[in-house]
Amino acid sequence: MSAASPLPPLALGSLRMDMPVVQAALSGYSDLAMRTVARAHGAPYALNEVVLDELVLQKGRLQRRILSVPEHDHPVGGQLMGSQPERFGQAARELVKAGYDVVDLNFGCPVNKVLGRRRGGWLLQDPETALAMIDAVLQAVAGDAPVTVKLRRGSDDSPDAEARFWTILDGAIARGITAATVHPRTVAQKYVGPSRWPFLTKVKQHVGAFPILGSGDLFSPFDVLAMLRETGVNGVTVARGCIGNPFVFTQVRELLAGRAAMRPTAAAQRAALHQHWQIAVPFYGSERHALPHARMHAIKFGQYHKDPVWARERLVRMRGPEFLPLVDEVFADCHDEGRSLQLRPEDAIVPALQSCSE
Numbered sequence: 001m002s003a004a005s006p007l008p009p010l011a012l013g014s015l016r017m018d019m020p021v022v023q024a025a026l027s028g029y030s031d032l033a034m035r036t037v038a039r040a041h042g043a044p045y046a047l048n049e050v051v052l053d054e055l056v057l058q059k060g061r062l063q064r065r066i067l068s069v070p071e072h073d074h075p076v077g078g079q080l081m082g083s084q085p086e087r088f089g090q091a092a093r094e095l096v097k098a099g100y101d102v103v104d105l106n107f108g109c110p111v112n113k114v115l116g117r118r119r120g121g122w123l124l125q126d127p128e129t130a131l132a133m134i135d136a137v138l139q140a141v142a143g144d145a146p147v148t149v150k151l152r153r154g155s156d157d158s159p160d161a162e163a164r165f166w167t168i169l170d171g172a173i174a175r176g177i178t179a180a181t182v183h184p185r186t187v188a189q190k191y192v193g194p195s196r197w198p199f200l201t202k203v204k205q206h207v208g209a210f211p212i213l214g215s216g217d218l219f220s221p222f223d224v225l226a227m228l229r230e231t232g233v234n235g236v237t238v239a240r241g242c243i244g245n246p247f248v249f250t251q252v253r254e255l256l257a258g259r260a261a262m263r264p265t266a267a268a269q270r271a272a273l274h275q276h277w278q279i280a281v282p283f284y285g286s287e288r289h290a291l292p293h294a295r296m297h298a299i300k301f302g303q304y305h306k307d308p309v310w311a312r313e314r315l316v317r318m319r320g321p322e323f324l325p326l327v328d329e330v331f332a333d334c335h336d337e338g339r340s341l342q343l344r345p346e347d348a349i350v351p352a353l354q355s356c357s358e
């Protein structure tokens with residue numbers, strides 16, 4: 001596959017993505033505003049941040065927010081975390097009723113609090129429960145939406161953990177899931193050390209034509225094409241590489257069209273953050289409530305600024321209603337002066353993982 005050759009589209013059941021490069025589920029980040037901006041910059045599919053099945057089922061403001069899927073937010077995946085098959089199934093049904101196009105099940109989250117409650121990555125230790133949860137969801141969704149699963153490559157590096165991974169993946173496929181996303185780090189590994197891409201090749205060889213999406217260490221459009229080329233996965237989910245950088249989707253499209261990938265101009269960054277703010281304010285109910293979320297994104301945009309240290313200093317001190325004026329100041333046109341906008345592989349930014357609430 002040369003950079004300029006087209007990629008086969010990605011199919012999740014009857015959903016067709018024109019490019020197999022999608023926005024990952026990102027806890028604390030991939031809300032409606034982030035997804036909208038990612039779509040505006042070429043993401044053909046985006047996942048909501050993981051939500052607890054109990055929160056989907058509990059009446060209240062959070063439930064209303066989770067279950068509000070506006071018309072412009074499609075196709076969208078709703079990702080669930082939980083530990084009780086029955087509650088998992090009920091929550092999955094609610095997501096479909098609310099308009100989510102895909103239900104994704106989280107069997108990968110490595111956060112200690114989550115593991116302690118036998119959710120997320122913990123389920124990789126217990127194939128029987130993991131498969132019972134998949135059964136419950138498939139039954140509740142009853143074919144009304146594709147069901148997909150997100151896994152890490154095991155709970156740890158032991159052969160037993162790998163054997164459990166295959167039991168869960170094979171069992172899930174046999175039961176009728178539509179696709180799986182594999183992040184080839186172990187749960188114990190959290191984010192230390194690289195994502196083991198050769199494991200994705202092994203998964204693809206194992207499952208044949210069954211659709212697999214790869215995850216891990218995708219920090220530039222060059223990484224995206226390299227994972228697709230090297231591992232044979234059917235698609236990829238961009239995670240840390242698109243926080244503060246929705247432009248990565250356009251950059252992949254540019255490379256696929258045989259053109260150079262360009263960094264965003266300051267004007268493009270400003271416009272994306274304005275769009276983010278316009279969606280975030282009504283979504284969170286007020287400027288005050290939207291600000292902590294939008295500020296976090298603005299700080300991440302700052303990593304791609306010509307002077308990232310200065311940009312961060314300005315943005316972390318942001319308070320109150322001055323979001324847009326400060327964005328306009330930090331991402332002013334003058335910051336493009338003297339800067340080449342052509343992106344090279346060596347320019348990829350490996351973002352610091354300050355916090356992961358995955």
Ligand SMILES: Cc1cc2nc3c(=O)[nH]c(=O)nc-3n(C[C@H](O)[C@H](O)[C@H](O)COP(=O)(O)O)c2cc1C
Pocket residue numbers: 024025026027028029048049050079106108150183195215216217218219237238239240241353355356357358
């Ligand atoms: C801040 C943060 C939040 C995340 N939240 C989720 C989540 O809600 N659901 C999920 O399946 N994975 C989540 N992940 C994992 C990513 O989707 C992805 O699998 C992982 O970051 C590896 O990709 P990367 O190395 O390219 O970032 C999260 C990762 C980060 C850094």
